[in-house]
Amino acid sequence: MDIFSLVGLLLALVALVGGSILKGAGVASLWSSAAFVIVILGTVAAILVHTPPKVFKHAVAIAKWVIRPPTNEREGLIQQIVEWSNVARKQGLLGLEPLVAEQEDPFLKKGLQMLVDGLEPEAIRHMLEIDLDSQEHQDLAAAKVFEAMGVYAPTLGIIGAVFGLIAVMKNLADPSKLGHGIAAAFTATIYGIASANLFFLPMANKLKSVIGGRTREREMIIEGLIAIAQGENPRNIESKLAGFLH
Structure with a gap:
């Protein structure tokens, strides 16, 4: 957490x-129920028009990463990759086959399977980088959903304030209603600006940071698998991958 x-x-x-x-x-x-309807529901309405359904669903799915980001275990991964390199040197790449089924991460499982299948290092790199780019693009598109919400919310807050001031203008003959009407108008502005700057935009930036970390971790995995495919010494592999810890 x-x-x-x-x-x-x-x-x-x-x-x-x-x-x-x-x-x-x-x-x-x-x-203010009126401010909630105009700003919050309006922002959701705008983002539903703005975003393809698949991207919106993915954005909802990864929103939890703000508080519960995917586990980052680079040191453990490095040790795991070094162990695989030791197995490959002693038993050959086919010695890694029993380990494929143990992998829960689809990306790691696919890479290890390609090692077992004896694919050329450059072919492994090319295929895994395509998967990595595709996943990163999908995740970033989802993060930008919250970024877009942070853009729409303040504008809708202004719209809510204008509606409130219109109601005030209609009641100029009754001074007792003016103060309450003006206060209600500014509440919509608070909803728009506060939701954007305290929630939506920070969420978007946090998700981008998490996605960047995941991308870096998978780049490390690719380099480790390529090093195993090229038969590098386990110590050299460990030294090379240690650079990803900083």
């Missing part, structure tokens, strides 16, 4: 609620 992300999200809520209380507006001023 990413404690920093969890704390950050909690602090964002505390900042909003606490700021509203300290400024004298109160907690109740943060709730």
Whole structure:
């Protein structure tokens, strides 16, 4: 679990609620059904038009990475790859065949299977890099969904504020309604700007960071598998892959 992300999200809520209380507006001023409909539902509506269904579903699926990113075990992977290189040197590449079924990661499993099948190193690299580029493109497209939501939300907040001011203008003859109407108008602006800058945009950037880490990890896997295919010394493989830890 990413404690920093969890704390950050909690602090964002505390900042909003606490700021509203300290400024004298109160907690109740943060709730507006009209602002919620215009800004939040409007942002979802815009992103559904903006995004292909497959990309949107993937974005929902990887949203959990903000708090629970995929495990990053590069040191363990390096040791595993070094062990495979030792097996390959002693028993040949076919000695790795029993290990293929043990792999849970489809990318790692595919690469190890290609080693067992005796493919040329450059063929292994080419095929795995295609898979890597495809997965990275898919993940980044999903992360950009939240980035786009961060762009639409503030604009819809302004629209909500304009609607509120229109309602105020219609009630100029009744001064008792003016204060409440103006406050409600600005609530929509808060929804738009706060949701974008405290949630959507930070989520998008965090996901991009996680995706970059996953890409780097898989680049390490590719280099390790190629080194095994080329029959490099296990010590040299370990030294080479150690560079990916920094």
